[in-house]
Amino acid sequence: MSPGSGVTARARRWARLALACTLGAVAALLAASGPGGLLILVAGVVGAALAAAGTWWALAHHGVVRWAGVLLVVGAPVAVLVLYTRAGVWPAALAAIALWGAAILCARKALRQIRRPHGMRAVARALPRRPVLIMNPKSGGGKVGRFALVEKAEALGARVVLLDPSVTTDVAALARQAVAEGADLLGVAGGDGTQARVAEVAAEHGLPFLVISAGTRNHFAMDLGLDREDPARCLEALTDGEELLVDLGTVGGLPFVNTASFGVYAEIVQRPEYRDAKAGSALEALPDLLLGYAGHPLYAQTDDTRLESQQALLVSNNPYAAPEPTAVGGRRPRLDLGVLGVVGIRVANAAQAADIALRGAGAASLTVLTCSRISIGSDTGRIPVALDGEALTLPAPVICAIRPHALRVLVPRGRPGPPTVAPPPDWRAVLALAFTRPEPGPA
Numbered sequence: 001m002s003p004g005s006g007v008t009a010r011a012r013r014w015a016r017l018a019l020a021c022t023l024g025a026v027a028a029l030l031a032a033s034g035p036g037g038l039l040i041l042v043a044g045v046v047g048a049a050l051a052a053a054g055t056w057w058a059l060a061h062h063g064v065v066r067w068a069g070v071l072l073v074v075g076a077p078v079a080v081l082v083l084y085t086r087a088g089v090w091p092a093a094l095a096a097i098a099l100w101g102a103a104i105l106c107a108r109k110a111l112r113q114i115r116r117p118h119g120m121r122a123v124a125r126a127l128p129r130r131p132v133l134i135m136n137p138k139s140g141g142g143k144v145g146r147f148a149l150v151e152k153a154e155a156l157g158a159r160v161v162l163l164d165p166s167v168t169t170d171v172a173a174l175a176r177q178a179v180a181e182g183a184d185l186l187g188v189a190g191g192d193g194t195q196a197r198v199a200e201v202a203a204e205h206g207l208p209f210l211v212i213s214a215g216t217r218n219h220f221a222m223d224l225g226l227d228r229e230d231p232a233r234c235l236e237a238l239t240d241g242e243e244l245l246v247d248l249g250t251v252g253g254l255p256f257v258n259t260a261s262f263g264v265y266a267e268i269v270q271r272p273e274y275r276d277a278k279a280g281s282a283l284e285a286l287p288d289l290l291l292g293y294a295g296h297p298l299y300a301q302t303d304d305t306r307l308e309s310q311q312a313l314l315v316s317n318n319p320y321a322a323p324e325p326t327a328v329g330g331r332r333p334r335l336d337l338g339v340l341g342v343v344g345i346r347v348a349n350a351a352q353a354a355d356i357a358l359r360g361a362g363a364a365s366l367t368v369l370t371c372s373r374i375s376i377g378s379d380t381g382r383i384p385v386a387l388d389g390e391a392l393t394l395p396a397p398v399i400c401a402i403r404p405h406a407l408r409v410l411v412p413r414g415r416p417g418p419p420t421v422a423p424p425p426d427w428r429a430v431l432a433l434a435f436t437r438p439e440p441g442p443a
């Protein structure tokens with residue numbers, strides 16, 4: 001939307017406040033005695049760049065270099081604070097940082113006012129009469145038992161199929177059998193990988209699908225706006241539900257609901273020790289993967305863009321709001337835009353890591369785009385993929401695509417809704433907003 005359309009007086013006030021705070025931050029820098037303002041600015045930027053470079057050395061190396069990196073991550077911000085104090089500029093620095101923070105908050109608030117209402121639109125549907133729910137008793141460390149999901153679901157008239165934790169069950173086959181026996185809704189209490197496999201069967205048969213947030217991470221449930229603290233609340237959809245029509249991603253013909261990750265992260269989750277000691281195993285493996293990756297880089301081709309020598313590629317079912325590698329636990333504001341989100345990462349040294357810390361999604365080592373289809377290749381015959389966090393390898397090239405509005409998801413009408421997303425502020429839009437005449441509001 002252009003800033004001129006639908007601009008309200010309130011949006012303009014927030015935009016002007018954002019600009020006033022920005023000017024205030026600049027004034028605080030100028031007010032610092034002598035070259036103090038420049039010192040604050042330069043020391044701040046250098047400190048952030050050094051901390052990012054330290055992060056790179058800590059992740060991409062072993063031994064002494066790793067420890068030197070850790071020292072830099074901790075030491076750089078401390079050194080900046082000491083410098084501010086010794087130069088007597090800390091009050092000005094504090095004021096500048098506080099005003100800059102306020103400017104960003106106001107800018108986001110202004111932009112939120114002009115954004116079109118963006119929740120996914122739910123429609124009323126007849127409630128299911130023969131729902132079948134597949135539950136994994138081991139998911140989320142035993143949430144099925146802890147929240148009495150079997151008893152609660154059966155009390156609402158659902159048939160529950162409990163997975164046997166001692167064997168790996170083909171859940172798609174179970175779901176197909178349930179459909180053959182007359183199920184009119186399929187649901188899963190389990191991790192996102194299991195959700196994807198059963199969701200595909202539901203989509204294939206045009207049946208509604210119920211997501212029960214009984215996994216550990218529950219990213220799909222989060223972006224659907226479901227309750228992640230109490231999975232039992234997802235069952236309310238069986239008696240008071242409505243439907244969302246969402247997209248499904250496919251990788252080499254396999255379904256995914258959140259992400260397909262190629263490269264460094266995919267290599268880490270292939271390791272058998274990953275499930276038991278996730279952080280430790282990742283730290284052990286990262287140096288080889290990051291620095292040794294030159295041997296088998298990834299390349300990718302969309303309809304109009306080619307990406308060369310990528311270390312990691314993250315393909316998501318709809319784009320993330322803040323597509324930066326530092327935006328851990330990101331969110332997708334919508335799951336029904338009919339496009340894949342793609343983030344390509346190519347970091348070879350500490351300077352490029354620092355560039356990402358300073359410029360975020362604008363850094364040269366990051367590529368952020370959306371597309372409806374992407375082909376991913378490598379000079380090896382098979383490519384490791386983490387599909388909704390689960391490890392597999394697929395023959396290259398791997399084709400990722402989106403199936404728009406393929407899945408009907410039944411959600412409770414009283415769901416909490418997704419947490420609000422704060423995208424990075426677009427200052428050109430804020431500037432335009434601040435000086436645009438507001439449109440007359442409704443009577």
Ligand SMILES: Nc1ncnc2c1ncn2[C@@H]1O[C@H](COP(=O)(O)OP(=O)(O)OP(=O)(O)O)[C@@H](O)[C@H]1O
Nearest residue numbers: 136138139140167168169190191192215216217218
């Ligand atoms: N089809 C299956 N049959 C039997 N066991 C399974 C099946 N799928 C997963 N498991 C096992 O169940 C456990 C829980 O996995 P699941 O992915 O459901 O939840 P989680 O790991 O707690 O959540 P998340 O996927 O969010 O990390 C794992 O040990 C996994 O190996």
